[in-house]
Amino acid sequence: GDVGSGKTVVAAAAMLAAVQAGYQAALMAPTEILAEQHFLTICNLLSETELEADGKYVVTLNVAGIEESVVVGLLLGSHRKRVKDDIYAMLGAGAIDIIIGTHALIQSPVDIPKLALVVVDEQHRFGVMQRASLSEKGARPHVLAMSATPIPRSLALTVYGDLDVSVIDEMPPGRESIRTRWVQSDRRDAAYGFVRKEVEAGRQAFIVCPLIEESEAIQSRAAVVEHERLSTQVFPELNLGLLHGRMSLQEKEEVMGRFKTREIDILVSTPVIEVGIDVPNATVMLIEGADRFGLAQLHQLRGRVGRGEHQSYCFLLSESMSDDARHRLEELVRTNDGFDIAEADLRLRGPGDFFGTRQSGLPTLRIARIDDRDLLAAARAEARSLADADPALAAHPELAEAVLRFATAVSDEVA
Structure with a gap:
């Protein structure tokens, strides 16, 4: 969704759904200012009444419609060691339901055993390995990446069908175009x-x-x-x-x-x-x-x-x-359209690696272009149909060999 379209509300609803199912959720933001604002905003969205403050950076909330209270924490790199250690212990024990923070969330002491949902806000500000590091804190958690202007690699992955896309295509009423x-x-x-x-x-x-x-x-x-x-x-x-x-x-x-x-x-x-x-x-x-x-x-x-x-x-x-x-x-x-701008960025910078960490740069396509949507859609439909009918590619030995060559040539960073 574009800037100011309400992505934070979507993130809060998704994280609350994970908590209701008995799991933990994490939101990573690129700056301490934004992480702190998310902490305050999400606490206000979930509950107007603060039940109990377990220290400055951990708040227990009573949320309407949920029997048990919801514990929300804030983890920043600027925290004192004592505060960090307290939050690490609470996360590891499952005592914090929703943790909001910066890159501090991907540090090695952080353990989130019941992590089921990872939200990456302003995802264009993070590197590939940083986003992957947070996902590794749990056992294959769901990932929600939010941005008004996706980096070219992410936009290209949506074109190729590796990511599902939900779009907030409206702005709050009364807003004028800049x-x-x-x-x-x-x-x-x-x-x-x-x-x-x-x-x-x-x-x-x-x-x-x-x-x-x-x-x-x-x-x-x-x-x-x-x-x-x-x-x-x-x-x-x-x-x-x-x-x-x-x-x-x-x-x-x-x-x-x-x-x-x-x-x-x-x-x-x-x-x-x-x-x-x-x-x-x-x-x-x-x-x-x-x-x-x-x-x-x-x-x-x-x-x-x-x-x-x-x-x-x-x-x-x-x-x-x-x-x-x-x-x-x-x-x-x-x-003013963030999606148009992201597509322009894709044309100017290229999508980077699909199986690596490079987030920009022109792809190594021999014939097709990354913005040839009709051809990409047709190729994707054919690939899915073929995979459904012949998952092992037994009837297509030359194609199977080509896929194997491609897989073995994948970047060592991901292999």
């Missing part, structure tokens, strides 16, 4: 003027920079320097905030809290806000160095606005760019 513009660097002042106009109308804005601090190796704007420049030279009359990945979780939450309560007019940030930020009053996303971002990341950043009733805007600023970067920005201006 207007996206590609702005040349010499028009930056005009973009700033538009931001000021929106803030004066009571709205808020994001300004995203590719880097935290300036680098001699990369000629691009940095968030720390831009925050200082914008605060003193461009928007001295407005309240500006700064958010980046080197800040502690507490500092990030403090800044985001002030932004949500409208104490901050403009939030200058790195791509740390790419996922998990929901501020309906924010209507402008200005992305510096847009040519340095991939299509999926740009679409996710754009999705931080357009969550309220007011018209929202996204400005893509770039100094100079390659032909590939130009194609990416043109695609983003052309459409």
Whole structure:
């Protein structure tokens, strides 16, 4: 489903179904900010009444329609060792029903004996082996991968039929389509003027920079320097905030809290806000160095606005760019549809390995193309029909030999 379409609600319902069946469920998110937001959101979705707090990161909830209480835990890499050890012990004993966390969930001390459902949110942010590692925590658990812009490999697997797809093709009522513009660097002042106009109308804005601090190796704007420049030279009359990945979780939450309560007019940030930020009053996303971002990341950043009733805007600023970067920005201006963007990403980057870990790169097809859907559908139907009629391929020795050659050539990473 596209950004803001309600994927978290689907995840909560699926995990609750696993718990009702007597099993455990896990949700892995790419950042601590998003994992913490999922923890709070899912707890509020399941129950308005908090029965018992077993420490700061484990909550026992009374859920309507379920006789026994549901225990929800949060596991982050920044936790103190004592907190982690407590959560490890509770998970191993089956005392936590739903565990939400970051990459900390795939560390070796984590044991989830009754794991039946794995939810990977923003799955395009994880590597193949990271997603597989969480699945290995249980005995062949079901896997639900969620993303607004699937990475090419995942999109190609759905084309080939290896993954089932469910699509949320509607947005919550009242949402306006985000207007996206590609702005040349010499028009930056005009973009700033538009931001000021929106803030004066009571709205808020994001300004995203590719880097935290300036680098001699990369000629691009940095968030720390831009925050200082914008605060003193461009928007001295407005309240500006700064958010980046080197800040502690507490500092990030403090800044985001002030932004949500409208104490901050403009939030200058790195791509740390790419996922998990929901501020309906924010209507402008200005992305510096847009040519340095991939299509999926740009679409996710754009999705931080357009969550309220007011018209929202996204400005893509770039100094100079390659032909590939130009194609990416043109695609983003052309459409707001995450599925169109994912397909464009597939064409531009390729699907990567189907039996390996490479998530992009052109496939080694000799004749067909990855986007030749009619041919793929026909080939898949023929393959299924043949497999049903002759599972061992006994009547097709040449085909059996070709399949064997292909299987033995599979990447050693997966073999």
